[in-house]
Amino acid sequence: xxxxxxxxxxxxxxxxxxxxxxxxxxxxxxxxxxxxxxxxxxxxxxxxxxxxxxxxxxxxxxxxxxxxxxxxxxxxxxxxxxxxxxxxxxxxxxxxxxxxxxxxxxxxxxxxxxxxxxxxxxxxxxxxxxxxxxxxxxxxxxxxxxxxxxxxxxxxxxxxxxxxxxxxxxxxxxxxxxxxxxxxxxxxxxxxxxxxxxxxxxxxxxxxxxxxxxxxxxxxxxxxxxxxxxxxxxxxxxxxxxxxxxxxxxxxxxxxxxxxxxxxxxxxxxxxxxxxxxxxxxxxxxxxxxxxxxxxxxxxxxxxxxxxxxxxxxxxxxxxxxxxxxxxxxxxxxxxxxxxxxxxxxxxxxxxxxxxxxxxxxxxxxxxxxxxxxxxxxxxxxxxxxxxxxxxxxxxxxxxxxxxxxxxxxxxxxxxxxxxxxxxxxxxxxxxxxxxxxxxxxxxxxxxxxxxxxxxxxxxxxxxxxxxxxxxxxxxxxxxxxxxxxxxxxxxxxxxxxxxxxxxxxxxxxxxxxxxxxxxxxxxxxxxxxxxxxxxxxxxxxxxxxxxxxxxxxxxxxxxxxxxxxxxxxxxxxxxxxxxxxxxxxxxxxxxxxxxxxxxxxxxxxxxxxxxxxxxxxxxxxxxxxxxxxxxxxxxxxxxxxxxxxxxxxxxxxxxxxxxxxxxxxxxxxxxxxxxxxxxxxxxxxxxxxxxxxxxxxxxxxxxxxxxxxxxxxxxxxxxxxxxxxxxxxxxxxxxxxxxxxxxxxxxxxx
Ligand code: SF4
Numbered sequence: 021x022x023x024x025x026x027x028x029x030x031x032x033x034x035x036x037x038x039x040x041x042x043x044x045x046x047x048x049x050x051x052x053x054x055x056x057x058x059x060x061x062x063x064x065x066x067x068x069x070x071x072x073x074x075x076x077x078x079x080x081x082x083x084x085x086x087x088x089x090x091x092x093x094x095x096x097x098x099x100x101x102x103x104x105x106x107x108x109x110x111x112x113x114x115x116x117x118x119x120x121x122x123x124x125x126x127x128x129x130x131x132x133x134x135x136x137x138x139x140x141x142x143x144x145x146x147x148x149x150x151x152x153x154x155x156x157x158x159x160x161x162x163x164x165x166x167x168x169x170x171x172x173x174x175x176x177x178x179x180x181x182x183x184x185x186x187x188x189x190x191x192x193x194x195x196x197x198x199x200x201x202x203x204x205x206x207x208x209x210x211x212x213x214x215x216x217x218x219x220x221x222x223x224x225x226x227x228x229x230x231x232x233x234x235x236x237x238x239x240x241x242x243x244x245x246x247x248x249x250x251x252x253x254x255x256x257x258x259x260x261x262x263x264x265x266x267x268x269x270x271x272x273x274x275x276x277x278x279x280x281x282x283x284x285x286x287x288x289x290x291x292x293x294x295x296x297x298x299x300x301x302x303x304x305x306x307x308x309x310x311x312x313x314x315x316x317x318x319x320x321x322x323x324x325x326x327x328x329x330x331x332x333x334x335x336x337x338x339x340x341x342x343x344x345x346x347x348x349x350x351x352x353x354x355x356x357x358x359x360x361x362x363x364x365x366x367x368x369x370x371x372x373x374x375x376x377x378x379x380x381x382x383x384x385x386x387x388x389x390x391x392x393x394x395x396x397x398x399x400x401x402x403x404x405x406x407x408x409x410x411x412x413x414x415x416x417x418x419x420x421x422x423x424x425x426x427x428x429x430x431x432x433x434x435x436x437x438x439x440x441x442x443x444x445x446x447x448x449x450x451x452x453x454x455x456x457x458x459x460x461x462x463x464x465x466x467x468x469x470x471x472x473x474x475x476x477x478x479x480x481x482x483x484x485x486x487x488x489x490x491x492x493x494x495x496x497x498x499x500x501x502x503x504x505x506x507x508x509x510x511x512x513x514x515x516x517x518x519x520x521x522x523x524x525x526x527x528x529x530x531x532x533x534x535x536x537x538x539x540x541x542x543x544x545x546x547x548x549x550x551x552x553x554x555x556x557x558x559x560x561x562x563x564x565x566x567x568x569x570x571x572x573x574x575x576x577x578x579x580x581x582x583x584x585x586x587x588x589x590x591x592x593x594x595x596x597x598x599x600x601x602x603x604x605x606x607x608x609x610x611x612x613x614x615x616x617x618x619x620x621x622x623x624x625x626x627x628x629x630x631x632x633x634x635x636x637x638x639x640x641x642x643x644x645x646x647x648x649x650x651x652x653x654x655x656x657x658x659x660x661x662x663x664x665x666x667x668x669x670x671x672x673x674x675x676x677x678x679x680x681x682x683x684x685x686x687x688x689x690x691x692x693x694x695x696x697x698x699x700x701x702x703x704x705x706x707x708x709x710x711x712x713x714x715x716x717x718x719x720x721x722x723x724x725x726x727x728x729x730x731x732x733x734x735x736x737x738x739x740x741x742x743x744x745x746x747x748x749x750x751x752x753x754x755x756x757x758x759x760x761x762x763x764x765x766x767x768x769x770x771x
Contacts, residue, residue, distance in 0.1 A: 029053050034063065034569035036501035037077050038155060038483040039649045040148035040177070042368070042494025043219040045069040046570050047077070049484055049504040057081055057484055057505050066570050067579075068197050068495040074218045075662060076647055082658055083482065084508070088466055090479040091509025093122035102454045102473045104725045107655075110467040114477060119510060119520075122476055127524035129459050130167065133430045139168030140395045141430040145403065147174055149436030149652065150514075152488030152501060153375055153543045154536060159518040160435065161381035166527050168389030169433075170426070173399040176443070178368070179740035181336035184345035185367050187603045187739070188353070190593035193586040194366025195328050197495045198579060201226035202362025205324035207235045209348055210259065211332035212242040215646035217494060220330065227362075233324075235317070237262070238334070240643055240713055241706035252317065253708050255628070256639050256746050258307040259335045260344035261621035262314065263351060265303030267295035269318035270354055276322070277356025284590065285353050287602025287618070294618045306621065306629070308708050322355045326363030333367075339624040339747045342739025346603075347619035353599045358587045366494075372573055373491030373498070374555045379542040382531055396426045401743040402734050404445040407432070407452020431459040435480070435514060440469030441651040441718050444743050446729040447695045450719075463517060466655055469719045469727075479511040486513035487536040489543055489565070496576040496584070498557060500540070500565040515539060537562075615739070626733060626747040628710055636692050636749035638676065641713040642728035654718045663715070668723060670699035671713040672752065677703055680753055687755040690714070692748065695730030698723040698755055712752060 026032050030050050037045040046063030060080045064071030073080075094114035096102075105113050117125075133141055144164045150156055164171070173179075185192050200206060200223035213220050224234055236248040237259070245251040254262060270276055271292050281288050300311035307314070321327055329352060336345045349365065357363040386394045398406050402422035409417075409428045417423060432453070443449045453460060453473035462474040471477045485507040490499050507513075515536050522532035534542070541562060545553040552560045556573040564571060575584045591597030595604035607617040623629035628639060647662040648654045660667065670688055682688055686701045690712070699714060707713060719727040735744050 026050065030058075033502050033504035034500065035483055035504055036152070036488070036490045036499045037073070038150040038152040038488065038490060038501065039077065039652060040151055041074075041649065042217050042492060043068065043074075044151070044490055044492035044495065044497075044499065045073055045077070045219065046499055047073065051504055055505055057084060063569060066497065068219050068497070070219065070222060076649060076653055076659065079658055080484075082656055083465075083653070084484055084505075086466070086656065088655065089508055089511070090464055090466060090477060091511065092116045092479060093119055093510065094477040095122065095125070096475050102456070102460075104720055105467070105472045107720055110471065119512070122478060123520055123524050126461055126476055127521055130431060131525065133459060134167065134390065137427045137430050139390055140170045141427040142167065142169040143398055143406070143429045143432050144169055144172055145400060145432055145434045145439055146172065146436040147176055147400070149438075150483065150488070152483065152490050153380070154488045154539045155486070155514050156436065158380040158539050158543075159515045159522075159532070159534070162385055162529075162531055163518040163522050163527075165381070165383055165394075166385040166389055166522065166529065167525065168386065168391040168395055170395050170429075171397040173397045173741065175740055175742045176400050178333050178336070178742070180342040180737035180742035181331075181333050181345045181367055181740075183740035184336065184342040185349050186371075187594075187605055188346055188349045188600055189587060192368045192371030194369050195362070195364040195586070196576060196579065196584055197223060197366075199362045199583065200224060200328060200330070201230070203227045203326045203328040204232045205235065205320065205327040206232060207237065207321060207327070207329045208244055208248070209237045209329055209331045210334035211236075211330040212238070212244045212646070213330060214244040214247060215242055216644065217330070217332070220494065233320075235320070239708055239711055240641055241704075243646060252309060252313065253706060255306070255308045255708050256641060256711060257338040257340060257624040257627050258621070260340055260347045260619060261298065261303050261306040262309070262317075263344065263347035264295055264298035264619060264621055265300055265307075265314045266318040266321060266351060267291070267347075267354060268298045268303075269300060269315050270322045271295055273319070275319070276354050277359070280356030280359060281354065284587065284599050286594070286596040286598040286600050286604070290618055291350070291601035294620065298621070306623070321351065325357070326360035327352075327355070327357050328363050329365035331365060331367045334746065336737065337743055337745045339626065339735060339737060339744050340622050341737045341742070341744070341746075343616075343619050343622070346739075350599075350601055350619070353587070353601070358585060361583050361585055364586065368493040369496055370491065370493040372496055372556060374557070375491070375543045376545045376554060379545070380539060385529065385531075388529070396424050398422050398429075399736070399741055401444060401736060401741065403439055403443045404448025404452055405734055407455065407458065408448055430457065431461075433461045434470055434474075435463035435517075438464075438468045438470045438651045440473065441727060442716070442729065444729055444732040444745060445694055445734045446719065446726060446732075448734070463514070465511070468651070468655075472720065478517065479509060481507045481511045481513045485511060486515070487540065489540045496573045497570040498544075498560060498565065498573065499570040502566070622738075624744075624747040625735070626744075626749045630749075632749050636751045637710065638750050638752055639711045640690070640728075640731055640748040640750040641711060642732055642745050642748065643713050643715055645715050645717070648716070650716060651718055654721065666702065666715050667717065668699055669702040669714070670697075670752065671702050671704040671707060673707045673709045673711065674703045674705055675709050676712065676752070677701060682752070682754050688752050689755045690731065690750050690752050692731055692750045694733065695726060696724070697726055697728070697730055712750065
């Protein structure tokens with residue numbers, strides 16, 4: 021990409037930030053004559069990126085050129101047990117090997133395991149370490165289908181919300197990011213816009229300059245909440261009750277849009293009957309709000325136009341999170357907010373990008389595997405249980421085992437993820453990964469909590485070092501990410517890795533020889549005339565993408581003259597063809613499925629309303645850091661400094677602290693039946709009483725080698741079988757001197 025003010029000796033390459041963030045920023049990388057990247061900047065021509073990057077990626081070259089980058093394949097030394105390794109000394113557990121040696125050995129071991137235990141005993145484990153279309157899933161899926169390996173149910177982050185939204189609307193679409201500037205009311209519901217969707221923030225500011233208001237609903241006072249006109253610090257897991265209470269008030273006061281409801285929705289009468297049960301007083305008792313606040317919120321929401329809800333995925337990481345998202349998603353349909361440009365809502369825009377997944381994944385290859393069929397599916401949220409295989413030897417497995425009646429897991433292949441840090445029930449995950457009989461391969465950029473358990477560690481590329489194509493879940497632009505620099509050392513991308521492994525496994529299918537650009541063309545369904553054949557992408561050619569970097573989807577090409585407003589006309593891809601207040605999909609599953617076709621509030625088992633609260637009375641929020649991306653970036657000193665204030669801290673309400681004799685700065689022990697943490701008390705009066713918060717960090721950088729996921733549960737969400745990171749009960753006490761001594765010894769924290 022030419023840039024007029026770039027000296028002739030420099031190149032500027034259009035890439036796309038592939039970290040798991042709704043913004044999918046266009047990133048311009050300046051490369052010098054030596055092929056070294058010397059600058060990263062947000063693409064000023066991208067209407068959402070608007071020329072700036074978040075604090076995490078603005079200093080991305082610190083990551084790309086970090087002295088601690090993994091540069092060569094590594095093999096565990098004989099007689100070195102799997103388990104936590106001291107930061108900076110991980111190399112001592114491994115020896116350098118060539119790619120040839122590593123790949124041949126891995127292929128031979130996978131073959132042997134498949135023959136002895138069946139190919140389903142091999143479990144791939146990956147998620148959104150990259151959200152580039154190819155990096156997230158393409159050659160890897162082909163490889164594992166052809167092998168007959170277990171499929172992974174990738175539910176850890178967004179599945180409950182996605183299923184919920186689709187039950188209501190049939191497809192994940194939302195108000196365009198650029199149109200938020202037109203809103204007069206923005207409700208950020210479980211959405212830390214300033215922290216992790218920062219390119220929406222200029223639109224929020226513009227809306228406020230035009231007289232709009234920002235309301236934030238979030239148990240934690242995020243930096244977005246701190247900047248809001250009104251922060252409602254709702255109790256965790258009570259969002260569904262609040263949405264139903266808002267419906268009650270809206271209907272009671274006749275604030276619904278009857279014309280929109282009649283034309284576009286299904287099941288209104290039944291929903292109205294259900295909402296009658298949710299009086300402001302009942303809802304107040306659950307949420308911790310006052311009844312007057314519930315009424316005020318409902319009135320302001322229903323009478324302000326345009327009103328938009330930015331709903332993010334935090335809400336759905338609770339036992340009842342799917343239903344909560346369903347209820348919230350119904351609000352703009354009840355008030356007809358979709359009719360007003362700038363109004364409506366957004367959970368995700370990802371439903372707009374109709375990549376040719378079948379061409380990329382090639383599920384048909386499973387027919388050529390030794391199984392001759394698609395393999396079983398293992399839920400990634402149940403990794404600990406799957407690896408521990410708890411019912412082995414006790415008369416067979418429980419019916420609910422994530423392994424079904426298939427073989428135990430004998431090989432784990434991790435890429436794009438760090439389950440040692442991010443998976444729930446960390447102690448179970450670690451126990452499982454420490455098994456001497458488990459063969460583990462990890463493809464990574466750095467040593468992590470997971471590589472400590474690997475037999476082979478393979479060096480991976482960053483988004484500057486490979487080619488990919490990308491959509492977004494926060495905007496409507498297709499982008500090409502072009503390789504800007506050569507990978508450092510011997511780092512290699514996913515596509516190369518799995519293509520090579522396939523060759524060594526003897527898979528002769530031609531598709532394993534596809535290049536990254538072949539796969540980009542397949543993702544876009546490029547036809548004989550050079551244009552995409554995919555819905556809303558027919559105007560896109562590869563040459564256009566190479567030249568422009570980003571191209572809007574067809575419906576978003578003329579945003580000023582033909583603005584895109586979703587859900588204004590039908591039919592929608594739901595069973596009724598309409599927005600479903602009453603879910604025909606859930607109704608069809610029958611009462612035995614235990615899924616109510618109408619939204620209802622059911623308190624979480626792990627909440628103050630459950631029996632378990634007698635033993636563990638505090639609700640624990642395992643929150644995300646603004647300056648990390650889940651566990652990514654937490655190893656970099658610059659990023660850690662930005663998070664210094666809450667590193668290794670347990671935030672606790674002064675009343676809860678005082679009741680336990682805890683003062684600011686005390687070392688505290690936090691525990692439940694799954695694990696224990698030692699953190700430093702940090703009093704925070706903005707938390708709802710009864711709620712404590714700790715930040716996700718790397719386990720190996722935390723006291724006792726455990727992070728917040730030592731406390732989180734493998735229980736699954738009501739819809740989508742997702743993770744319930746925000747439904748966890750704990751108790752807290754001031755740590756004893758023995759705890760203190762242990763901590764000082766383990767972490768060198770004497771100062
Ligand atoms: S993490 Fe998000 S905001 Fe930051 S550069 Fe990447 S896409 Fe943009």
